[in-house]
């Protein structure tokens with residue numbers, strides 16, 4: 001995923017930028033960076049590897065070297081950022097969040113026009129997406145035309161902050177608004193960021209969310225000038241509320257923690273299991289479980305606690321084996337809350353199922369009588385194509401898709417596995433329950449998830465669960481890109 005933050009101010013912006021960016025640390029594990037425009041018109045930039053240490057500790061020693069009234073920062077799960085680029089538009093700093101599904105196609109187009117040379121990373125063996133975005137912008141006559149061109153060319157998503165050499169701060173939300181940009185204001189400063197929870201402690205008041213595809217310029221005087229009008233179609237990622245958004249944040253006016261309570265409540269409303277307590281798999285499962293417990297009128301308990309002093313972050317390393325190892329190190333069981341108990345556990349989602357299976361085994365080892373798992377979203381059937389969502393990169397990472405392949409083979413109609421009332425769906429859920437050795441398993445129904453978030457379904461991306469998306473309307477049935485997609489051609 002990744003997160004970004006930009007500040008323009010009448011005074012030095014460094015501390016607001018530093019803490020504002022730090023509040024996005026749960027969104028990425030790869031690189032953190034900041035670029036500030038200095039009084040002499042040059043950029044000061046620093047990028048650190050944050051795979052083994054948090055952003056804040058990596059940047060504390062750098063802070064004294066930053067001074068300037070405008071800057072941008074990023075927590076990146078992809079390439080090292082911010083980039084500082086020289087072009088016919090002048091020098092500018094750039095950060096991006098998103099996923100460019102057609103990056104090879106765009107690179108070829110740039111090379112065919114003799115319009116760019118792109119730096120090859122000897123670490124990843126790839127060209128960074130932010131560099132491709134900067135090259136696209138620089139093919140046009142202005143930053144505004146450049147951002148429009150990016151929105152036209154990129155398949156996937158791309159949210160951008162751009163700071164030019166004159167201190168103009170531009171924020172451009174992805175064409176379909178998959179990831180948010182929120183604007184805040186205090187006396188003499190404005191901020192643009194993804195996680196609104198960064199604002200209160202830095203003294204900013206909420207101004208508004210940018211619309212899908214909207215581009216604005218922010219001024220230290222408090223003006224927000226729209227340069228590209230918002231589009232009519234929005235598909236903001238529903239997983240922000242289910243899993244990776246920070247509980248204290250709100251997007252489109254819908255708070256994450258409250259949406260998770262409602263998710264848990266909705267699960268409880270459809271349940272009649274007799275239990276001793278409702279519990280959550282930390283972190284996001286805890287909020288879902290509180291909602292469940294309140295609605296069901298049962299006790300809330302924490303039979304697993306998370307060791308936070310050194311495992312504070314919710315995201316994991318990209319490497320699967322390391323990730324599984326870290327996940328088992330983080331959670332510590334409390335046998336007294338487990339032994340001879342019948343428990344409901346709430347979790348945000350099931351991807352591979354490996355972790356959940358291990359946690360269930362640990363519960364039985366500690367004497368749990370019954371483990372009822374309740375999942376805050378429907379079964380994940382389609383890996384994300386729109387943001388760099390590390391939970392489901394490959395279709396056969398998903399336990400559902402492995403079941404379907406084993407059951408029916410490849411290239412099958414997947415829509416029957418997304419219908420919660422259908423027989424094929426029920427068989428798939430029963431397979432997962434048995435595989436993970438759970439007493440019972442229920443997933444959230446899509447309509448309940450949508451209601452818990454509180455936005456109209458037409459404004460949400462639900463592709464993970466439905467295979468339907470506004471951006472796929474033009475794709476023809478059977479084309480390579482949307483193979484197996486039930487919405488193809490509609």
Ligand code: SF4
Nearest residue numbers: 237238384461463464
């Ligand atoms: S496919 Fe899933 S993870 Fe990706 S943007 Fe849509 S809802 Fe979010």
